[in-house]
Amino acid sequence: MDKSRIYNWLIKHSTVIVTLGAIAAMASLIWPSTNYEEKSATSITQNNNSAQNTPSLVAKDNAKIEVGHIGDAHHHYGLGVDDAMKLAEKLAAEKGEEDARIIQSLQETIQALTRQNASQYDIQQALDMLAQGNTEKAEEIFEGAAAEAKRMGKEANVKEAEALRHLGSLAFLHDTQKAFNAYQRSTELDPDSQEGWNQLGHLYRRIGELENAENAYMTLLKLARTDQVGQAVAYGNLGLVYRTRGDLDQAAEYFEKSLAINRELGRKEGMASDYGNLGLVYYTRGDLDQAVGYWEKSLALFTEIGAKPQMAQVQSLLDNAQSEHSE
Structure with missing residues:
Protein backbone atom coordinates (compact mmCIF):
# COMPACT_ATOMS: atom_id res chain seq x y z
CA MET A 1 0.00 0.00 0.00
CA ASP A 2 1.23 3.50 -0.84
CA LYS A 3 2.65 4.99 2.37
CA SER A 4 1.58 8.49 1.38
CA ARG A 5 -2.01 7.28 1.15
CA ILE A 6 -1.76 5.76 4.61
CA TYR A 7 -0.35 8.98 6.00
CA ASN A 8 -3.02 11.10 4.36
CA TRP A 9 -5.73 8.74 5.60
CA LEU A 10 -4.41 8.91 9.15
CA ILE A 11 -4.33 12.70 9.06
CA LYS A 12 -7.83 12.88 7.60
CA HIS A 13 -9.24 10.65 10.34
CA SER A 14 -7.04 11.81 13.19
CA THR A 15 -10.05 12.37 15.44
CA VAL A 16 -12.03 9.28 14.60
CA ILE A 17 -11.10 6.95 17.45
CA VAL A 18 -9.98 8.98 20.42
CA THR A 19 -9.80 7.11 23.70
CA LEU A 20 -12.51 4.51 23.35
CA GLY A 21 -12.22 3.39 26.96
CA ALA A 22 -14.77 4.22 29.62
CA ILE A 23 -14.71 4.39 33.38
CA ALA A 24 -17.53 2.94 35.42
CA ALA A 25 -18.78 4.80 38.47
CA MET A 26 -17.55 3.51 41.80
CA ALA A 27 -17.98 4.06 45.49
CA SER A 28 -14.38 4.63 46.49
CA LEU A 29 -11.20 5.68 44.69
CA ILE A 30 -11.15 6.01 40.93
CA TRP A 31 -8.40 3.40 40.68
CA PRO A 32 -9.32 0.54 42.99
CA SER A 33 -8.92 -2.93 41.54
CA THR A 34 -12.61 -3.74 41.75
CA ASN A 35 -15.31 -1.51 40.30
CA TYR A 36 -14.16 0.59 37.45
CA GLU A 37 -13.83 0.45 33.73
CA GLU A 38 -10.76 1.33 31.78
CA LYS A 39 -9.10 4.54 30.93
CA SER A 40 -6.95 3.19 28.17
CA ALA A 41 -7.43 4.81 24.82
CA THR A 42 -7.72 4.11 21.17
CA SER A 43 -6.56 7.01 19.13
CA ILE A 44 -6.01 7.19 15.45
CA THR A 45 -2.97 9.36 15.80
CA GLN A 46 -2.56 10.15 18.66
CA GLU A 209 6.66 14.47 24.91
CA LEU A 210 6.62 10.73 24.23
CA GLU A 211 9.49 9.78 26.53
CA ASN A 212 7.82 11.52 29.46
CA ALA A 213 4.50 9.95 28.51
CA GLU A 214 6.11 6.52 28.49
CA ASN A 215 7.67 7.18 31.92
CA ALA A 216 4.29 8.22 33.33
CA TYR A 217 2.59 5.10 31.99
CA MET A 218 5.44 2.94 33.28
CA THR A 219 4.93 4.48 36.72
CA LEU A 220 1.26 3.60 36.41
CA LEU A 221 2.21 0.04 35.51
CA LYS A 222 4.40 -0.26 38.61
CA LEU A 223 1.67 1.11 40.85
CA ALA A 224 -0.78 -1.38 39.33
CA ARG A 225 1.32 -4.45 40.11
CA THR A 226 -1.60 -6.05 42.00
CA ASP A 227 -4.32 -4.38 39.91
CA GLN A 228 -5.06 -6.11 36.62
CA VAL A 229 -7.34 -3.36 35.35
CA GLY A 230 -4.64 -0.78 35.96
CA GLN A 231 -2.15 -3.01 34.15
CA ALA A 232 -4.44 -3.28 31.12
CA VAL A 233 -4.82 0.50 31.07
CA ALA A 234 -1.06 1.03 31.27
CA TYR A 235 -0.30 -1.49 28.52
CA GLY A 236 -2.92 0.04 26.24
CA ASN A 237 -1.54 3.54 26.69
CA LEU A 238 2.04 2.36 26.21
CA GLY A 239 0.84 0.87 22.94
CA LEU A 240 -0.36 4.31 21.89
CA VAL A 241 3.05 5.80 22.63
CA TYR A 242 4.84 3.23 20.51
CA ARG A 243 2.34 3.48 17.68
CA THR A 244 2.91 7.24 17.61
CA ARG A 245 6.64 6.57 17.42
CA GLY A 246 6.08 4.25 14.47
CA ASP A 247 7.26 1.14 16.35
CA LEU A 248 4.31 -0.98 15.29
CA ASP A 249 5.71 -4.28 16.55
CA GLN A 250 6.11 -2.96 20.09
CA ALA A 251 2.75 -1.21 19.89
CA ALA A 252 1.03 -4.44 18.87
CA GLU A 253 2.78 -6.30 21.71
CA TYR A 254 1.44 -3.85 24.30
CA PHE A 255 -2.07 -3.90 22.83
CA GLU A 256 -2.02 -7.72 22.90
CA LYS A 257 -0.98 -7.66 26.58
CA SER A 258 -3.85 -5.30 27.35
CA LEU A 259 -6.24 -7.47 25.36
CA ALA A 260 -5.16 -10.65 27.18
CA ILE A 261 -5.89 -9.09 30.57
CA ASN A 262 -9.21 -7.64 29.44
CA ARG A 263 -10.24 -11.02 28.05
CA GLU A 264 -9.37 -12.69 31.34
CA LEU A 265 -11.42 -10.12 33.25
CA GLY A 266 -14.28 -10.17 30.74
CA ARG A 267 -13.98 -6.41 30.23
CA LYS A 268 -15.77 -5.96 26.93
CA GLU A 269 -15.15 -2.24 26.57
CA GLY A 270 -11.44 -2.74 27.19
CA MET A 271 -11.37 -5.54 24.63
CA ALA A 272 -13.19 -3.36 22.11
CA SER A 273 -10.61 -0.61 22.51
CA ASP A 274 -7.73 -3.05 22.13
CA TYR A 275 -9.25 -4.53 18.97
CA GLY A 276 -9.69 -1.00 17.60
CA ASN A 277 -6.05 -0.17 18.28
CA LEU A 278 -4.79 -3.41 16.77
CA GLY A 279 -6.85 -2.65 13.67
CA LEU A 280 -5.09 0.70 13.37
CA VAL A 281 -1.70 -1.00 13.68
CA TYR A 282 -2.52 -3.45 10.88
CA TYR A 283 -3.98 -0.70 8.73
CA THR A 284 -0.76 1.28 9.04
CA ARG A 285 1.16 -1.85 8.06
CA GLY A 286 -0.92 -2.02 4.91
CA ASP A 287 -2.90 -5.14 5.91
CA LEU A 288 -6.42 -3.88 5.27
CA ASP A 289 -8.12 -7.26 5.67
CA GLN A 290 -6.60 -7.85 9.09
CA ALA A 291 -7.46 -4.31 10.14
CA VAL A 292 -11.08 -4.76 9.10
CA GLY A 293 -11.23 -8.04 11.04
CA TYR A 294 -10.16 -6.31 14.24
CA TRP A 295 -12.50 -3.36 13.69
CA GLU A 296 -15.43 -5.71 13.16
CA LYS A 297 -14.68 -7.35 16.52
CA SER A 298 -14.39 -3.92 18.10
CA LEU A 299 -17.70 -2.78 16.63
CA ALA A 300 -19.48 -5.97 17.74
CA LEU A 301 -18.37 -5.47 21.35
CA PHE A 302 -19.19 -1.77 21.43
CA THR A 303 -22.61 -2.60 19.96
CA GLU A 304 -23.16 -5.28 22.58
CA ILE A 305 -22.57 -2.85 25.43
CA GLY A 306 -24.39 0.03 23.72
CA ALA A 307 -21.44 2.41 23.47
CA LYS A 308 -22.92 4.59 20.72
CA PRO A 309 -20.14 7.18 20.24
CA GLN A 310 -17.55 4.41 19.94
CA MET A 311 -19.81 2.44 17.62
CA ALA A 312 -19.99 5.44 15.31
CA GLN A 313 -16.22 5.92 15.43
CA VAL A 314 -15.41 2.33 14.53
CA GLN A 315 -18.15 2.22 11.91
CA SER A 316 -16.54 5.27 10.29
CA LEU A 317 -13.26 3.38 10.06
CA LEU A 318 -14.97 0.39 8.51
CA ASP A 319 -16.88 2.55 6.02
CA ASN A 320 -13.70 4.28 4.93
CA ALA A 321 -11.87 0.96 4.67
CA GLN A 322 -14.67 -0.44 2.52
CA SER A 323 -14.57 2.66 0.31
CA GLU A 324 -10.81 2.35 -0.06
CA HIS A 325 -11.04 -1.35 -0.85
CA SER A 326 -13.48 -0.66 -3.66
CA GLU A 327 -11.26 1.96 -5.29
Missing part, protein backbone atom coordinates in the same frame (compact mmCIF):
# COMPACT_ATOMS: atom_id res chain seq x y z
CA ASN A 47 8.25 16.99 37.00
CA ASN A 48 8.96 17.46 38.26
CA ASN A 49 9.24 19.45 41.52
CA SER A 50 9.65 22.97 40.21
CA ALA A 51 7.88 25.29 37.81
CA GLN A 52 10.99 25.89 35.74
CA ASN A 53 10.97 22.23 34.76
CA THR A 54 7.54 22.50 33.20
CA PRO A 55 7.84 22.01 29.43
CA SER A 56 6.53 24.61 27.05
CA LEU A 57 3.15 23.41 25.87
CA VAL A 58 2.55 23.98 22.21
CA ALA A 59 -0.16 21.60 21.17
CA LYS A 60 -3.70 21.12 20.03
CA ASP A 61 -6.14 21.30 22.90
CA ASN A 62 -7.98 18.02 22.73
CA ALA A 63 -8.62 16.33 25.97
CA LYS A 64 -8.51 13.85 29.43
CA ILE A 65 -9.92 11.95 32.79
CA GLU A 66 -10.08 12.31 36.47
CA VAL A 67 -10.27 11.97 40.16
CA GLY A 68 -10.11 10.87 43.69
CA HIS A 69 -12.81 10.05 46.19
CA ILE A 70 -16.33 9.24 45.10
CA GLY A 71 -19.08 9.26 47.70
CA ASP A 72 -22.58 7.85 47.72
CA ALA A 73 -24.70 7.60 44.60
CA HIS A 74 -26.89 10.54 45.58
CA HIS A 75 -25.61 14.03 46.20
CA HIS A 76 -26.71 17.55 46.98
CA TYR A 77 -28.66 19.65 44.48
CA GLY A 78 -30.58 16.57 43.31
CA LEU A 79 -27.61 15.35 41.30
CA GLY A 80 -27.22 11.60 41.37
CA VAL A 81 -24.96 9.60 39.11
CA ASP A 82 -27.36 9.74 36.15
CA ASP A 83 -28.00 13.48 36.42
CA ALA A 84 -24.29 14.18 36.75
CA MET A 85 -23.63 12.03 33.69
CA LYS A 86 -26.23 13.92 31.64
CA LEU A 87 -24.61 17.23 32.57
CA ALA A 88 -21.16 15.82 31.79
CA GLU A 89 -22.32 14.58 28.39
CA LYS A 90 -23.87 17.97 27.60
CA LEU A 91 -20.74 19.84 28.62
CA ALA A 92 -18.48 17.50 26.64
CA ALA A 93 -20.72 17.75 23.56
CA GLU A 94 -20.57 21.56 23.66
CA LYS A 95 -16.78 21.30 23.72
CA GLY A 96 -16.79 18.82 20.83
CA GLU A 97 -15.62 15.92 22.99
CA GLU A 98 -16.81 12.33 22.55
CA ASP A 99 -14.12 10.63 24.61
CA ALA A 100 -15.91 8.37 27.09
CA ARG A 101 -13.04 8.68 29.56
CA ILE A 102 -13.35 12.44 29.59
CA ILE A 103 -17.11 12.29 30.05
CA GLN A 104 -16.81 9.85 32.95
CA SER A 105 -14.19 12.04 34.60
CA LEU A 106 -16.44 15.07 34.21
CA GLN A 107 -19.29 13.16 35.85
CA GLU A 108 -17.12 12.39 38.85
CA THR A 109 -15.87 15.98 38.99
CA ILE A 110 -19.45 17.29 38.91
CA GLN A 111 -20.41 14.96 41.74
CA ALA A 112 -17.37 16.13 43.70
CA LEU A 113 -18.43 19.73 43.03
CA THR A 114 -21.77 19.15 44.78
CA ARG A 115 -19.91 17.99 47.89
CA GLN A 116 -17.92 21.20 48.32
CA ASN A 117 -18.70 23.60 51.16
CA ALA A 118 -21.95 25.34 50.16
CA SER A 119 -21.46 28.05 52.78
CA GLN A 120 -18.14 28.95 51.18
CA TYR A 121 -18.87 28.42 47.48
CA ASP A 122 -21.86 29.10 45.24
CA ILE A 123 -22.28 25.54 44.01
CA GLN A 124 -25.57 26.17 42.24
CA GLN A 125 -24.05 28.98 40.21
CA ALA A 126 -21.19 26.72 39.19
CA LEU A 127 -23.63 23.99 38.13
CA ASP A 128 -25.75 26.48 36.18
CA MET A 129 -22.64 27.75 34.39
CA LEU A 130 -21.55 24.20 33.58
CA ALA A 131 -24.96 23.60 32.02
CA GLN A 132 -24.20 26.59 29.76
CA GLY A 133 -20.79 25.17 28.83
CA ASN A 134 -18.81 27.47 31.12
CA THR A 135 -16.33 25.75 33.47
CA GLU A 136 -14.90 28.94 35.00
CA LYS A 137 -16.79 28.93 38.31
CA ALA A 138 -16.30 25.19 38.87
CA GLU A 139 -12.58 25.56 38.23
CA GLU A 140 -12.43 28.45 40.71
CA ILE A 141 -14.07 26.27 43.36
CA PHE A 142 -11.56 23.45 42.92
CA GLU A 143 -8.71 25.96 42.90
CA GLY A 144 -10.07 27.21 46.21
CA ALA A 145 -10.39 23.69 47.59
CA ALA A 146 -6.80 22.93 46.59
CA ALA A 147 -5.56 26.16 48.19
CA GLU A 148 -7.50 25.44 51.36
CA ALA A 149 -6.01 21.94 51.60
CA LYS A 150 -2.55 23.35 50.97
CA ARG A 151 -2.90 25.69 53.95
CA MET A 152 -3.64 22.69 56.14
CA GLY A 153 -0.12 21.40 55.63
CA LYS A 154 1.44 18.13 54.56
CA GLU A 155 -1.27 15.94 56.07
CA ALA A 156 -3.74 17.37 53.55
CA ASN A 157 -1.61 16.51 50.49
CA VAL A 158 -3.95 13.79 49.25
CA LYS A 159 -6.97 16.08 49.57
CA GLU A 160 -5.18 18.82 47.68
CA ALA A 161 -4.13 16.35 44.99
CA GLU A 162 -7.74 15.20 44.61
CA ALA A 163 -8.93 18.78 44.12
CA LEU A 164 -6.18 19.34 41.56
CA ARG A 165 -7.23 16.24 39.63
CA HIS A 166 -10.79 17.57 39.48
CA LEU A 167 -9.41 20.92 38.30
CA GLY A 168 -7.37 19.10 35.67
CA SER A 169 -10.47 17.21 34.56
CA LEU A 170 -12.22 20.48 33.69
CA ALA A 171 -9.17 22.24 32.28
CA PHE A 172 -8.42 19.24 30.07
CA LEU A 173 -11.33 20.37 27.88
CA HIS A 174 -9.85 23.73 26.96
CA ASP A 175 -6.48 24.53 28.54
CA THR A 176 -3.58 22.11 28.16
CA GLN A 177 -1.18 24.16 30.26
CA LYS A 178 -3.58 24.51 33.17
CA ALA A 179 -4.46 20.82 33.07
CA PHE A 180 -0.80 19.88 32.87
CA ASN A 181 0.11 22.02 35.87
CA ALA A 182 -2.76 20.56 37.90
CA TYR A 183 -1.98 16.93 37.14
CA GLN A 184 1.76 17.37 37.52
CA ARG A 185 1.35 18.93 40.95
CA SER A 186 -1.15 16.21 41.90
CA THR A 187 1.44 13.50 41.25
CA GLU A 188 3.95 15.34 43.42
CA LEU A 189 1.45 15.52 46.28
CA ASP A 190 0.01 12.03 45.81
CA PRO A 191 2.61 9.92 43.96
CA ASP A 192 0.66 6.72 44.52
CA SER A 193 -2.37 7.87 42.50
CA GLN A 194 -2.67 5.77 39.37
CA GLU A 195 -5.16 8.24 37.93
CA GLY A 196 -2.79 11.16 38.33
CA TRP A 197 0.02 9.42 36.47
CA ASN A 198 -2.34 8.15 33.78
CA GLN A 199 -3.63 11.63 33.05
CA LEU A 200 -0.19 13.16 33.15
CA GLY A 201 0.85 10.58 30.56
CA HIS A 202 -2.07 11.60 28.34
CA LEU A 203 -1.02 15.25 28.53
CA TYR A 204 2.61 14.47 27.76
CA ARG A 205 1.43 12.43 24.77
CA ARG A 206 -0.78 15.31 23.64
CA ILE A 207 2.16 17.73 23.50
CA GLY A 208 4.47 15.19 21.85
